[in-house]
Amino acid sequence: MAAKVDNAGTYDNARLADYTYDNSIERGSVDVPFAMLTLLLLVVGVIMVLSASFARAYYDPSNTTGGNATYYFVRQALFALCGVGVMFVCSRFPMSFYRHISGIVMMVALALLVLVLVPGIGEKANNARRWINLGFTTFQPSEIAKVGVIMFFAVLICKYKDKMSTPRYGIVPFAAVIGIVCLLLVMEPHMSAIIIILAIALVMLFLGGLPLYWFIGGGTLGAALLGIGYALFPYVRARFTAWLNPFADASDAGYQIVQSLYSIGSGGLLGLGLGNSRQKYLYLPEEHNDFIFSVVCEELGFIGAMLILALFALLIIRGYWLSMHVRDRYSALVGAGITTHLAMQVILNVAVCTNSIPCTGISLPLFSYGGTALLLQMAELGIILSLSRDIPEKR
């Protein structure tokens, strides 16, 4: 056993010991609160997909469902069941396994990001190639890239541990990876994925110990880039205009936002009741997808929406809590990274629905319709459950 620890030490000098495969047999049970919160949100999410989607599925303006009102629900429910299985399986693998495959995941993600750009493999929709069609389902390589970045950065950070404060190790390799990923995403193009991935990367560097002044500098640079983008690209400007005053062009540029605000605002304190949203009758676009939270607000009211947000907050806090209590550095980084990813998606999605930030397509984890995205989310949460098993005394 000591020899194996030494082996591990060849690439990690952390005082925190690393686990090896055979450690896994001695691991504890999964974190019950985290698992319960996840399952609860998943069940509520699937129910909300049924409620939000049946009008569109029934009227079927895009000719996909054949008028079957439960079309989206049945699919989402099946994926949710698979997702529970995926989460369970992922929770069984030891964290050392994930560390080993981190590089491979990153490479696969990069390969897929290249593949999706190839016409015939990548499916084009709305002037963007973001999807790969597997025949029975479609998925976005950018989703895998997010996980890849979290896992791979965690490995690099563990590797450069003490040198993280130097640009040579703390910036350059990370910038190189993230640069390639962003470049590929720009070619799709996929703006919201870039935002999430950049946010994840920054958080990973932040956790990895990059000195704070880099973030101050980076923040300034980011603001400047945003300003340049605002000045150069009309569509960015249009997004901002629609954000600041959606009612000025309520039938076109501001349509989604206005309809979302109508939904949320109509909900009031107690909501119209589960299943009673009126906005979902084809007024609200993407109502079972990016704007599902607006339907939640309309049907369940302020109280219901706050309850669901509270569940998400608890899940996120528990995720960080678990990351803080795991003694393996890689696990701590991956756990915090995945939790941040989850938090980013929830916060940004709700912020878009409530018009707190300019509109961009970000789905709500465990709620938004989308099979492969749900499977990946469940896999990520499974990884957190896996690391939770390494925490001896959970409170």
Place this chain on the structure above:
Amino acid sequence: MFNKRRETAQPDSQNSMLLRRTLFLMIVCGIVAFILLGARLFKLQILDHDMYESAAVEQQLRQTAVPAKRGTIYDRNMNILAMSASVSNIYISPAEIVMYDEDPAMIASGLSSILGIDYYEILEKTTHTESWYSTVARKVEDDVADKVRAFKEENDLLGVKIEEASKRYYPYGSLACHVVGFVGSDDHGLSGLEYYYDDLLSGVDGRIVRATNAYGTDMMFTDFEDYYDAEDGKSVVLTIDETVQYYLENHLQTAAEQYDLQDGAAGIVMDVKTGGVLAMASLDGFDLNDYLTISEAAQERVDKADVHSEEERNTLIEAERQEQWRNKALSDTYEPGSVFKIITLAAGLESGALKMNSTFYCGGSIDVLGRTDPLNCSNIYGHGNQTLEEAAMNSCNVAFVTIGQWIGAERFYDFIHAFGLFEKTGLDLTGESDSLWWTEDVFFNKGNLSQLAAASFGQTFTITPMQLITAVSAVTNGGYLLEPYLVKEVINADGTVASQREPKVIRQVISEQTSKQCCQILESVVGKPNGTGVNAYVPGYRVAGKTGTSEDVVYEAIHGEKKYICSFLGFAPADDPQVAVLVLLENPGPDSIVVASGAQMAAPTVGAVLRDVLPYLGVEPEYGEGEEALVDQRVPRLVGKTPEEAQELLEEAGFTLKETVGSGAAVTAQMPAPNAKVAAGSEVVLYCGEQPSTEPIAVPDLLGLSYEVARVRAGMYGLYVRGEGTMMESDYILTVDQSEEEGTMVAPGTVITVTLSDWTKTGIF
């Protein structure tokens, strides 16, 4: 094992930094962000809830109008002048055609064959698959809609829809078009009574309010639906009589042709006892069912006009439309001219300034204070000494200027006011114009009586025909100024009477005695051979009236040529007036058969209207001595009778036997034909076994003859005459027109209509 690890896992700066930074993220992403989002939700869902909810509800609710049925417009005898019939709009829902997988080609060919619309046009509409509503045909009749319904049901088509609508029909076409008016495509009145009584006729549309999805169809599981019943429109019954209206329009049309009227004509028939308008017409009329189409003459003017663009052309067409839609009898103002002497006469008698035995001397002109030149009379050699009756019969300006001066400006002005000539009459129809008068300070000027003088015979002010006939009705009916009206009854949708109009007396202007005196004098104008109004005479009826010929001075100043408005106001019977007729003939042209004057043109027209209207209204004729002989009679049916019987019947009917051809025991044919209306005293030919000749005969010249001579002359050729115009015994009444021109070849026994007129009466003033 865990213990061992814990020993090795000494927290160092790196680890504590990781912990601190994770904790920081936990606080930011797990707590702070959610508090901010919660605050945002609080703002949207609690603070701004009402605003968003009402905006959302507004877009989610659809109102479907349930159109109220528009009421019917009836004439006084319940003949339908305007009615609404239910029709259907046919539309398709391309989105549903796709949704239910229906065959667009089959739908297009089916609808195309039923509706007669191009197949490809319909097919093209089915391609707009995002649309839920695409109109194929509007306002189709019920039988066509039924075919579409059958087609829809037979093939179980959900993408083909039928929607109820209504369409306005005017069974009489152009009859009383300016009175009835028309509705626009929204089924609301645009002109005439359709406009004036629109609120009453249209009722209140009902509506269905329901929640719908963004495409305007249903909202599943949401049973929100409110229904507000439609309240059907009320119907109105007019004072207009379809038959009287027909007579008036018909005779105006005849006048327009005979006198070559350039600017059309206007006429009103009024019940003087109630103020109810029996008929009101303007030429040219238009078909209410097709109100946008202008007359052929107007189209010709547009085609000839020098226009450079479609826009200019459309402006011209629009102007022509406005012109044909104008109700001249109500909207045009004019100088009434000598007809107004009726008012001067009444004012003079009522004020006491004028006596029935007053006399006047006319030397051809009269000096008026304030005028440099004397005012001329129509007869510049002067009418000489005249009684009041003669002055009226002569339409003597000198006498009426004198009457005006006797009355005095202030009193005259008061009478004008009392006769309602300063205000609108209050007729229940839009478009009534205001009269225009000199102001008091001009009229009352003691040093200048020229305004008073001119007003005494109807000049230097303008009023509407409706104002004039309303005022004159007051003169004739015992002195009561009535508010004229068109709608006498309003009927609810269920057939019960909602309201009935009673005649409304505004005030009594003159006494009954004065009224009787005026009628007596005005009867002489028509009834005595020397009267200027003799051409309005109707045998058997006591017709009274006054001629008038006015010059449009404004038109003359602009166009440099004279434009006359020839008018006549007649009423009957003079001893108990029931009906008054005013006719205005505008701008007679060069092809007129008589001289432009009220006496020559308007008086015969009014006479013709009265000749039809009085018997229709049930006024019994009372023939004076020899008068009956002036009335055309119907030839009795003699076939089958013995020649002796036939002769007896003929003589009974006022005819004589010319000859009996053949020797049969019974009449086998007769000339003229049975029931033909010909001049009394005409000579009838009987055929007993023989066939009448069919050799065509050339029509002789029958112009410039008295009626009797014309009859005899026609008889010599084997033809017959019947008379129109002034049927009166007078040396001055001669034929001025014949229906078949000289030289026309006609069958033997043909009845030629000749028009008689007193050609000596000009009555310009």
